[in-house]
Amino acid sequence: MKINYLLTLFLLGITAQAQMYVSPNSYVFVNDQYVFVTQDVNLNAATSNIYLRNNSQLLQGTTAVNGANVGLGALSVYQEGTVNNYQYNYWCSPVGASNATVGNSAFGITQLGIPSTNLDTRSYTTASILPIGNYNGVSANGSLSIAPYWIWTFRSSTLYSQWFQIASASTLAAGEGFTMKGTSGSDTFTPFTGSGANNPGSKQRYDFRGKPNDGTINNSVTNGTFTLIGNPYPSTIDINLFLSDAGNAALINGTAYYWEQAVVNSHLIASYQGGYGKYTIGGGYVPADIWSYNSDGTYNVDTTVNGAVYQRRFPPIGQGFMVMGTATGSVSMKNSFRNYIKEGAVNLSEFAKTSGKATNSPNSVYDPNSEFFPEIPNLAGVDYTQVRKTYAPQIRINTKINETGIIHTALGFGDQYTDGFDYSGDARATSDGAPASFYFVLDNQPYEFAMSLAKFDIDKKYPVGLKSTAQSNFKIKVGDLLYGFDPNQQVYMHDKQTDVYYNIKTGEFDMTLPAGDVRDRFEITFKENALSTNDNSIADNFTVFQNNDGGFLTIKNPKAIALSNCVLYDISGKVILSKTSLGSNLSFEYSTSGLSEGVYIVKLTTEKNEVVAKKISIFNKK
Structure with missing residues (x-):
């Protein structure tokens, strides 16, 4: 069956059982709904278009490697950045170049634009690409200028020097993530679909236009290195499905790393403040530790800026993130990971936002009276009404170093977890090269972990490490108890050398240590030793x-x-x-x-x- 769109259509929602074909001089306009196509999309001519507006998305069911879409026309979908002209967002385009070749195409920022009127959201103005030496993107009513200097990608490395500049070239492969700084200025045009101004200030809207990505999309990873990828589709995905996919699990460590950056209005690396939050299937999201950096990209000091909590279960359109390889191969994004979730914190789908666009949308996943998701349209056949929304019961532990920034960590519990490494439960930290850190020590693991999930035992002791390259003061306390962890349970930091127990729930551990990496002296416990100072008999x-x-x-x-x-x-x-x-x-x-x-x-x-x-x-x- 082939569905031909020969006329101008304004859709509230549609399911195409086979191919979607949009003929010349025709368009499909989708408002506040999703379109599901089981096979390919054919945008036959340059005048064949699909417009996704007001939380609309496109889902596809093909299984072809590198997709099966074709056409000279374009799908258009909006996404808003969250930074000004000095800070980065991590992106992944939902579209590639429009052409007559079957399959996904490469992307470049020349495909970006903005809505050019507040009357018709089909109309747009192509972004101006500034000279490479101009570092400041600008937003103004009716125009958008992008600084191409800040378009970079990161392909299987751990070295800051290995960031690869893309600039304005259309060479970003489908599924490949990239960085882009925002804009200065503002744009008060408001598309009539109710999605707000193009740029109220440091929140630039971009109109992505091109051939929609679909099918299986592969990106290379190597052992022990990071790769910048992301959600490559014009729909949300379930990050849990991506991380739990057997092929992906054999190649990466099970954690998605999201860049967070503090507002510091400078282009100098030495002025940047940022870090990576960590998401795992079992533990959820641990906020980033916000560091300043040296001119070579290495860590300097942990700042006083506190990382924020974001909802990362369903990465929205355009969201980029890092993965760490554990072997050499190609991780895969698949159409089966796609679903329809309207963007917003309440729906566990945030593009680095502290507040969402849709707080009471029809498919809101937030219901204070239910521990399960509602029905969610998806391509994997998941019955979300049988899926719990929460993560492992856990303790969030905050560590302040030298009275500056906070190291965020989480210790969670479940009978399925071990004292060793559990895939997409334990989250490896990114602090290996940092001058100071607090971390969890796992059995037979030399690495630092920001999140550790294990089986709970009130008599058990959970080892932690303290590291510093110079004498440093550590103040450690419980920051929060989440997802059903017993609020009456006391939590202690035990110094095995002195046999002193510090109650870090009602007080804090406060100690100055010399330079070094101490992995075998301290542990988290839930009871004081029977022979400690609280045992009245002794x-x-x-x-x-x-x-x-x-x-x-x-x-x-x-x-x-x-x-x-x-x-x-x-x-x-x-x-x-x-x-x-x-x-x-x-x-x-x-x-x-x-x-x-x-x-x-x-x-x-x-x-x-x-x-x-x-x-x-x-x-x-x-």
């Missing part, structure tokens, strides 16, 4: 205090409990004083007059191998 038998006027440490032992040793540590865990075979004296005193001011840990061990650890503060010594 700890309350001793009184430990610092006499700062006299400059000595006093230990009172009124019950004459036999002690095997006493160790004094500084806050970094360095042994300052060690005494053995103490016996059962009623009192002990040790000079502290030569010690620096600060917090110290006193650790007592009885002859029955019972342990008591207490903090003291040394200051104002004579």
Whole structure:
């Protein structure tokens, strides 16, 4: 069956059971709906067009590698950036060049434009491409100028120097992601479909026009490197289907990395502030750590800017993201990953936005009274009404380093997870090259992990690492409890060296450590050790205090409990004083007059191998 569109049509929604053919001097206009075509789309002539407006999308069911669409006409669909002329968004075009060749085509920014009137959203003005030496894109009523210098892609590398400049060339393969900075200025034209102004300020609308991408789209990855890809279709996709695809799972680490950038109005790399948020199937999205950078693209310092929480389950049209390879091959985007979700945070579909376009749309996935999705049109045959919307119950842990930025991490739980690496549950961090980090340590894994999912056991201890290239202060506390984690459960940071437990739910872990990478000293626990300072049967038998006027440490032992040793540590865990075979004296005193001011840990061990650890503060010594 072939459906011919020989007349001008204004559609509320349609399903084409086979091919969609749009004849010369005809167009299909879709408003607030989706079109599903089981086979190819033929835009026969340059005057054959499809216009997707007001959250409209195109779904296709072909399985051809590199697609089966053809034609000199164009599909037109809007997407808005979220940055000004100094910051980047990561993109992936939903269209390629219009031509008579069957299959997907390469894309270039010369295919971008803007709606040119507020009366007819078929009309548009092609963007002006500025000279390569002009770094500032500009938006104005009726015009759009793009700075091609900022169009780059990243093909299987870990080095900043390996970004590849595309500029205005039409050489971006289908499915290949790219960077693009936004524009300065504003454009108050508002298309009548109710989608807002073209650019109210730092939110440029782009009209993507060309042959719509479809079918299986492959992009190369290699072991241990990042590749910039994205959603290549004029519809949303389910990122969980992409990550769980068996072929993809054999080639990547199961995490999608999304760039977030703070507003710093400079084109200098040394002024950039940004980082990568991480999404996995099991854990959801962990916000980015926002770093500043050196001129060679390496990390400098973690900034005071806090990464935001975005809804990443259904990447919208145009969304780009990174993947990390674990083997050499080609990851695949497939039509079967496509679905119809209207963009907006409430629908778990955000293009780096803090608020969505559609808050109460008919297919909204948000229902406070249901843990399951509603029906969602899709090509994989998924019954979303049987799919839960939440992720693993988890603790979000925030680490402040040197009183500046925050490292975001998550520790989640489920019976299906292990202490080792779990694909698309555990999220490898991007902080390997950072000067400081807090991370989770997994069994038999040398890498740093920003998200760790494991089986919950209240008696279990979950190892964490602290790293710094110079002496650094770490302040660690629970930031949030999500997806049903017990709000009454206490959470501790345990220092195995000093045997001190820090309640990081009601307080914080505060410690200054020397340069180094410590992977075997600290752990997250849910109970204090039975022999710790909170065990009244042991700890309350001793009184430990610092006499700062006299400059000595006093230990009172009124019950004459036999002690095997006493160790004094500084806050970094360095042994300052060690005494053995103490016996059962009623009192002990040790000079502290030569010690620096600060917090110290006193650790007592009885002859029955019972342990008591207490903090003291040394200051104002004579």
